[in-house]
Amino acid sequence: MALERWFRRNRPTKNEDDNSPAGLWLKCESCNAQIYRKDLVANTYICPECGHHYRMPVEARIALLADSGTFEQWSGGIEPEDPLEFNDAQPYAERLQKAQQKQGRPDAIVTGAARMGGQPVALVIMDFFFMAGSMGSVVGEEIARAAERAADEGRALVAITASGGARMQEGALSLMQMAKTTVALEVLAKRRLPYVSVLTDPTTGGVTASFATLGDIIFAEPGALISFAGPRVIQQTIRQDLPDGFQRAEFLLQKGMVDDVVDRRALKERVVEVLKLLTSGLAAHIEGVARAAAV
Amino acid sequence: MPLPFEKPIDDLEAKIRDMRAYATEQELDLGSEIEALQGRLDTLKRETYASLTRWQRVQVARAPGRPTGLDYLQHTFDGFTELHGDRTLGDDPAIVTGLARLGDVSVAVIAQQKGRDTKENIYRNFGMSHPSGYRKAMRLFDLADKFRLPVVALIDTPGAYPGLAAEEQGQAWVIAESIRRMSRLTVPAISVVIGEGGSGGALAIGVANRVLILENAIYSVISPESCAAILWRDAGEAEKAAEALRLTARDLVTLGVVD
Numbered sequence: 001m002a003l004e005r006w007f008r009r010n011r012p013t014k015n016e017d018d019n020s021p022a023g024l025w026l027k028c029e030s031c032n033a034q035i036y037r038k039d040l041v042a043n044t045y046i047c048p049e050c051g052h053h054y055r056m057p058v059e060a061r062i063a064l065l066a067d068s069g070t071f072e073q074w075s076g077g078i079e080p081e082d083p084l085e086f087n088d089a090q091p092y093a094e095r096l097q098k099a100q101q102k103q104g105r106p107d108a109i110v111t112g113a114a115r116m117g118g119q120p121v122a123l124v125i126m127d128f129f130f131m132a133g134s135m136g137s138v139v140g141e142e143i144a145r146a147a148e149r150a151a152d153e154g155r156a157l158v159a160i161t162a163s164g165g166a167r168m169q170e171g172a173l174s175l176m177q178m179a180k181t182t183v184a185l186e187v188l189a190k191r192r193l194p195y196v197s198v199l200t201d202p203t204t205g206g207v208t209a210s211f212a213t214l215g216d217i218i219f220a221e222p223g224a225l226i227s228f229a230g231p232r233v234i235q236q237t238i239r240q241d242l243p244d245g246f247q248r249a250e251f252l253l254q255k256g257m258v259d260d261v262v263d264r265r266a267l268k269e270r271v272v273e274v275l276k277l278l279t280s281g282l283a284a285h286i287e288g289v290a291r292a293a294a295v
Numbered sequence: 296m297p298l299p300f301e302k303p304i305d306d307l308e309a310k311i312r313d314m315r316a317y318a319t320e321q322e323l324d325l326g327s328e329i330e331a332l333q334g335r336l337d338t339l340k341r342e343t344y345a346s347l348t349r350w351q352r353v354q355v356a357r358a359p360g361r362p363t364g365l366d367y368l369q370h371t372f373d374g375f376t377e378l379h380g381d382r383t384l385g386d387d388p389a390i391v392t393g394l395a396r397l398g399d400v401s402v403a404v405i406a407q408q409k410g411r412d413t414k415e416n417i418y419r420n421f422g423m424s425h426p427s428g429y430r431k432a433m434r435l436f437d438l439a440d441k442f443r444l445p446v447v448a449l450i451d452t453p454g455a456y457p458g459l460a461a462e463e464q465g466q467a468w469v470i471a472e473s474i475r476r477m478s479r480l481t482v483p484a485i486s487v488v489i490g491e492g493g494s495g496g497a498l499a500i501g502v503a504n505r506v507l508i509l510e511n512a513i514y515s516v517i518s519p520e521s522c523a524a525i526l527w528r529d530a531g532e533a534e535k536a537a538e539a540l541r542l543t544a545r546d547l548v549t550l551g552v553v554d
Contacts, residue, residue, distance in 0.1 A: 083550065084541045088526035166494075166516045168526065171540050172552040175494060175516040179502050182474045206516070208467035209495040214475060228467035228495075229457030233521075237457050247462060257465050 028052060030223075044264050053221050053264055055201060058110045058127045061160055065123065065268050066114035074122075074149060075111040075142045083137075084171050092169040095131065103130045107138035108163075111146035113155065117272030119279075122150035124159040126207075132164035135207050139167075140177025143211060144184035147195075151187035156194040156275050161212040165205020178210035185214055194278040196271055199226045199249070199258065217274050219262045220249035226258075298354050304343060307336045344511070350534040352543045353519060355511040356490050357453075364391055364406025364449040367489065372397055372404065378438075380431065384464070387428030388419045389452070390500075392435045394444070403439035405432045405500050406449035409490070422491075423456035426469040429499050433476050446477075446484040448500040453518065455496030473499035488512045488544075488553070506553045508544045514552065515542035 025034050030052035040047065044064055045054040056064075062071050086092040100106060108130035114123050124146050126133045143159075150157045166174040188195055197215030199208075201224035208228055220226060227247040235242055245251045249261045262270045297305040311332050318325040347355070355361070368375045372395035379386045391406045407424065410416030432448075439446045455466050477484065477500065486503035492514030508514060517525075519537040524530040547553040 084539065086539050088536075088539060089528075168517050168522050168540070171516055171542065172514055172547055172550060175498055175514075176552060178471075178495060178498055179474055179478070182471060183478045183502075185475075186478070206495055209470040210474060211471070213465075213468045213471045228455065228462060228470070233457045234459060234462060238459055240459075242459070246459075255463050255465070257468060 055128050058125050061125050070115040071112055073112040078138050078141055079106050080138045086169040099130045108133045109139045109142045111142050119275055120155045122146050122155045122157050126162045128162040133162045134164050134167035135177050136167035136170040136174050140180050143181045147184040148187055151191050157188055159197045161203045162200045163207040178206050181211035194275055201225050218258045219260055220258045222261055224249045226252055300351055304340055349543050350537040352511050353513055353537050356513040364408045381427045384427045387425050389422050389424040390428035392431050401444050403435045403444040403446050405435055407452040422452040425456055425461045426464040426466055429469045429473045432500055433473055436476050440481050443482055445482050448486040450488045450492050450497045450501055451490035452493045452496050453491055454493030470495045470499045474502050477502040488514050508553045510544055512544055513542045514547055515540050
């Protein structure tokens with residue numbers, strides 16, 4: 001049942017944590033088959049037995065999408081702060097430090113320039129392994145800067161989303177990132193530069209309700225949980241069982257919310273194709289003809 | 296029904312009422328005594344409300360009997376005419392939209408609406424919108440742009456409704472769209488948080504040139520209860536969560552989130 005998969009994935013085990021010292025083998029979190037960790041990684045973090053898409057580290061995602069050697073990082077120059085001085089079971093400042101040490105970056109995002117199939121793009125990739133990819137001020141700001149710089153440099157924007165939602169520890173400042181990221185996309189739209197968003201597992205809350213679903217084209221990875229409210233909250237609200245596959249990518253496709261569900265192995269190709277299609281319209285054609293005539 | 300910390304105020308108000316009634320009944324002049332009590336009441340109110348904890352302010356923001364969107368539309372504005380429907384799916388009772396006059400100027404108004412009693416609360420889904428409600432709001436944005444009507448949005452919602460149909464109809468999509476659409480307004484927009492500013496469901500009509508908030512209203516990225524359930528693993532720790540979240544009007548001014 002779809003709901004069971006969600007709960008199982010929420011329980012971190014050594015095998016499911018891509019950053020722990022790897023055992024040679026692991027049991028697929030979906031089909032339970034014994035698989036070599038090496039095979040999983042080589043198969044772009046897809047179970048070779050059942051095709052289940054695992055969550056993928058940012059660096060592997062960049063390698064998957066960017067033409068070899070073309071990625072130049074933009075993000076990393078902004079450090080998160082603790083404006084609310086937030087303390088729950090653990091002070092926010094400590095949580096941040098731990099996550100920064102674990103992931104080797106200031107916050108839950110990497111952005112940069114690259115080529116995909118030769119085309120210039122800006123990549124925005126959320127890091128779910130950093131505080132569940134939650135969107136605080138730094139994530140919001142890096143996204144906004146990436147969109148603005150992409151517009152400046154004439155690049156299409158490709159965003160890979162993965163997030164537990166807005167970062168609670170920054171309170172209303174996190175909420176405002178929803179507005180900031182949304183508005184930042186306007187400069188791209190004005191220049192008719194494509195924005196392709198790829199919703200990966202899980203994409204939830206304030207991220208889904210802002211920049212993630214404003215792509216000109218929206219792709220989703222197979223089986224990805226894509227939601228506004230979490231399944232548990234909905235179940236508690238309506239006091240009923242949820243339909244099979246509720247809030248999964250395939251369900252959203254049926255409901256008309258995404259352009260397609262795309263297997264990770266075909267993702268680069270599909271994104272490149274759609275970028276080419278969007279930028280080869282009449283204006284581009286006329287320009288091309290004019291240039292050829294001028295020769 | 297008074298909140299616990301309002302009980303002393305309630306008692307004093309009752310005492311003054313009784314005294315007035317007694318004075319009238321007995322044809323006595325208790326003017327100066329009543330005035331003294333009234334003075335004490337004013338001081339008590341001022342001191343009480345000045346020193347509320349964040350959790351207490353949450354209670355005030357949510358208090359039944361607190362003025363709702365329609366109360367303001369009917370009393371602050373003139374000639375309010377309600378406009379219904381999203382032209383696609385239905386008419387969400389959790390959001391009220393329409394036209395009204397503020398002084399000499401016609402304005403487009405959007406108000407999240409809670410119920411003024413249990414029956415209305417159920418009808419209005421406690422102010423929690425479905426996608427249809429946000430679509431209705433976006434329709435008003437279009438009307439406002441076309442006819443150059445300033446927009447006034449009154450925010451008062453626990454959040455966008457976390458229901459089955461709401462998710463199926465693209466609740467997240469429509470909130471993102473509404474944020475974007477509101478940011479594209481070519482007319483001045485003012486949003487006022489009059490009660491509860493429930494996260495994205497509130498922000499969807501809160502992207503304004505000026506964002507105001509009433510003294511005892513709150514605006515938060517997550518409810519204290521949900522925050523407590525996730526970070527303290529116990530929804531009962533909502534009071535601690537409310538403190539941590541800095542969600543009161545004063546906090547929001549300090550954080551620069553409201554004007």
